[in-house]
Amino acid sequence: MVEERPVASVRLVGVLPHLDRPFEYAVTPATAAAGPGMRVRVRFSGRDTEGIVLERRDTPTTDRPLAALSRLVSDDVVVPPALMRACEDVAARCAGTVGDVLRLALPPRHARAEKADRAAEEKERAAAEEPTAPEPAAEAETGGDPGEDAGAAADPSAAAPPRPGDRYPGLAALLARAGRPDGPVPRATLTLDPAESWTVLAADAIEDLDPSRGALVIAPDQRDVARMSRLLTARGVAHEVLAGTEGPEKRYRTFRRILRGTTRVVLGNRSAAFAPVRDLALVICWDEADDLLVEPRAPYPHTRTVLQCRSAEERCALLFLGASPSIALHSLVEAGYLARLDPLPAPVHAVRPRIVAMDQYLRDREGPSGRSRLPQEAMRVLRRGLERGPVLVQVPRTGYAPAIACTFCGTRARCPQCAAPLSQAGRGGPLHCTVCGRREDGYRCPECDRTHVRAMVIGSARTAEELHRALPDAPLKVAGGAHGALADEDVPEGAIVVSTPGAEPAPPDRYAACLLLDADAALGRAAFDADVEAIRRWRNAIALVRTGDEGGEVLVVGTATLPAIRDLVAHRSGAFLDRVLADRRELDLPPYTRVAEIVGDRDACRGFLDTVELPDGTAVFGPVDLEGPDAGDRARAVVRIDPARSRDLAAALRAGVAARSARKARGSLRVRLDPPDVF
Template identity: 40%
Template sequence: MSRDDERRGEQAPDGSGAGPEQPEPHKPHESHEQPAPHEPHQGSEAPEQLALIRETVREHKKRQQPPKAKPRTWRGAELASGLPVARVLVDKGLVHLDRYFDYAVPAAMDEEAQPGVRVRVRFGAGEREGRREGGKLTNGFIVERRADSDFTGKLAPLAQVLSPEPVLGPGLLQLCRAVADRYAGSLADVVQLAVPPRRARAERKPSPKRRPRPKPPEPGGWGRYEQGEAFLAALAGKEAPRAVWTALPGRESWADELARALVATLASGRGALAVLPDGKAAARVDAALTALIGGDHHVVLTADAGPEVRYERWLAVNRGAVRAVVGTRAAMFAPVRNLGLVAIWDDGDGSHSDDHAPQPHAREVLLQRAVTEQAAFLLGAHGCTVEAAQLVESGFARPLVADRSVVRAVAPLVRTVGDRDEARDVAARSARLPSLAWNVARDGLERGPVLVQVPRRGYVPRLSCERCREPARCPHCAGPLEAAGEGAELRCGWCARGVPDWRCPECGGVRLRGRVFGARRTAEELGRAFPAVPVRTSGGDHVLDTVPDRPALIVSTPGAEPVPEAGPGYAAALLLDGWALLGRPDLRAGEEALRRWLGAASLVRPQGEGGSVVIVAEETLRPVQALVRWDPVGHARRELADRAELGFPPVSRMAAVTGPPEAVTALLASAELPEQAEVLGPVPLPVVERGQPRRPGDPPPGERWERALVRVPTGSGAALAASLKTALVSRLTRREGPAAHIRIDPPDIG
């Protein structure tokens, strides 16, 4: 046999190297010594045969070893070798793209491209052809590094790592996913609310050093509540109590009590989070915390700080350098380490409901965090919402209330002026200020400032015909006519057109009367009634934080009441035009009116110090009686019982589906709703004229939309959200006509 034949015999037809002619490998000591006794002497050819045998052995060993993996490349660039796939949450808030997308990790980005960091990727073009190599540059977050991908096409690489700072940790990602599922929204939309925009200069700054835990605080004002001291002790003892707190009236007492709850949690070595409705309330808690333990243990997250400072503070929390956060609505997602307490103040305030998709409510997000992170929960307010009452009724939380004797000692005296009293009162008919209110204001001005709450801002925001009482509307767009001042020309509140020659289309009358009087008109009337007293207004774009503790009339819209700088509070308060708050076509009208009244009355001195409140509203109404007795909890319980009988939230869960009629009908027809789901409607929505102010969820100007309500029992809320979202994704994916809009737990269903 020739050597060529021998070599051909070494290679099997299948390339495995296991051919029939392959010689058996020799051991090294046998190949280098003399030949075996039975083998003939080969003479000069023996060294060549030994070399051939050695070469055959080496090739055999090479074939048995696994081949070295070639480095993966993309257009000449080497990819990461360990975990070459990055699963990315692309910053696209489209609900039908609510999933992760895989991208290849270049070797140059291997170290920085870690879970939680911000990246830029190519997204859009090429998806239909099974590749991701085109599209526009889009921001995103890496959520996971993987060894392989479920995507069958060729992965495009990450375009850029914007920052190595991990800002979307596993806990925050889990919270955002839960919120998106609850509200039938997309994860990218929730992450936009949770993670503030990047500021490179803030990332380069070092975070402050972590401060040692403070000592547990003294009970302070918590001693006035029946279970207040026990609640504070449980927080300091690393427990997780849950409470609905009805705060006693007082100028600053609630802020100090909330601050002590936060400090007690910090003393246990855990983190704390408090969400307030506005910057004024956050500033009060910030001042109270600073007075107790200094300003190094917490940060304030509000829009007033500016984007760079706010992001710098947020990074300090995310890095674990700061363990306590006080902030407004967006702070509900603050990534506090080892969270021990979540607190929300005045959950009935509309500021706690986000206007951006999917429109989550801070109360529900904090409830989710309390359950998931096993933290304590505290819901506090001067009033009590039906949602808070349901938390107590269901056993999820316990009430934190004061004894009735304590309430009477710190609350002001509340008196009413009803319709019958106004009819008999000459001063009320002529000056819109009943005699009782005038006398209370006069007596109060001898001791300090007097607060006057009016339901609307402006001068005369609502007018009607003097003869037939028909609302005065613009002849061009049917918007409401307004008077900007005494003797000023009438203007439309929607299109701003002037209407110099108005005539009533019903009766032909030309004289107008005011239906609702604003803060500026009220201030003008009070200035004439009390010419020697300064009059200041607060509301709209001009909100006062504080006022001096000296005689003055402070005219304010609800929620814009300033706090006296020093002293026990206002000497008196007048709550005018109560019918305007109670007459709103809303299921929450009574609850909201009582909340507004309690907020203003809580700034008034106690009855023992001469504090007095006069409310101009019918005394037989339930919210008015609750204010007179200072019993917000009883009012909330009765409201909850009424809603349970009618099947209204929060006893049930609801979803509002709005949009063009064909979109609403098609979505409801394709959705696999829970068995106990009840569809109410659809009904047409009012057409929004051009120039008319729009609220979230209102149709575009001139378009006709419908709204349907879907109601299910409380235990089926998750199934309802999932079914509606699945149906919406299917319609958007197939491009089956216009899209409908889904809102879970709409605040207004009246």
């Protein structure tokens, strides 16, 4: 074995950027079993380093003597060839290193978990080889006509009930082509109506696949993964859950079961995007626009990018599901990469709740109370909903009063020590700093020297306090923030659930009503995509409410004339999205430009921009010094280019980072492509 192919090409994990390339090592008799995709240990720069074998060769490409492979960590093929190509593509798209991507893709090896799983594998193999006795034929039941069953099976009225996917004619075509080695790879995006559950649609799609093919389902939140897992378990579909919250031993044992193909259906969040599913045919991603799907570690890939690379390399079908249209996916539809699956027409009240905004008529009808944060119409919706089931109240911020301002001049209250915002933890409680923890008992406004303050933003805790005073007999639950998550089964019947966006529990029978409070505050967030993100969060909450035919209703408390709120009330209207895209095209904002952010020490940031060879047509903004208590001596620059040349920009930034690493330049520097919070 060693004499045949004595040279191993190895990709090192976690090395410096300028060393991110394959290296050749000599295969020893002890490592003769090393093959492509296996983990090995090598000596590199005087250290014991982990690597992945790319291939075995007969001759080296250099005349220098080769160092030997230190040892073969495991004979498991942890990175199949198609997955390795996908990792290389992710690194090229994100201006990162393949070693960093491999570090994201591979969980740390756990020897005890591997030993236990090998023993389980041997038992499974032995049980499969044992002959099994034939099962006795089932006796026919007496007392009935055998023709009755056949007639019932042939009766059209006894057909299976309609499924959510039946409303989307293109979905059946996508599943029919999933996993085919020839022809185009099907990729699509689908926006669900509130009445349709994404878990039911995904489970139906998995059951429609060939049992020999694999499926991967990605959701941003672990609770979404748990809901999907419960549904598949109830249907008897074998699956694995690969979650980042598991311990090292359990995670690696799950990873190895996936690797050897024990089950071909895998669920998980961001960390499961690289799961080595055997014979992968279908990838489903729920709520792609959620910022939880952005990797916080280098090279900061979005899960969408990872799944696109895997779809290209493994030829698996790709399906994005969401309750709200995504700007990024819309741009991929315009480019012809994705197909948009539209539903068949249906009555509005049959597919979503009744949605009303506090317009001028409702406010004038109430008088002065109509302009309050909790108008009488909101209380009427609450009381009607509590008669039929639980009610959801969504507020944009957690805490009691997270933002405080002077009552007289409106100046925001900040900590005199670190300049962070001051907040109030409870009714009549003292002001305190959210960063350094300083307690400010004798606060005076720096502008007018007054001592009276008011709440600029009302949080979930104070909202719950106000609702408890108004409806003391109704059970009250708070989800999100310091209160933590609330399990779906812990929502009492006839209860009020006050939640922040993303923390809403999903009771089995759904909510009877929903209040979306402080809509203007959600739209006033200091971000260029605040309106799109607010709609996404609102629609995710609306998806938990019963339909209009079942009495479900939603009230949006905000300025009803704002385009975002008007789009929320309208049903499947593309006017708002078209307006947003037109504005972004005119202002050269994503997705019509490719943007990169360079953040680091002031000298390092400026030196990088002076030395990197950016493509022609690249616009550079900055660098500018960062502000704030944690800014320090740091600066930030933004570069952007036409999307058609995004590969050139990524290659230039990647080369610049590698050159800086080779020079051992001082200072820290971070390069991110398409950061969600760039503007």
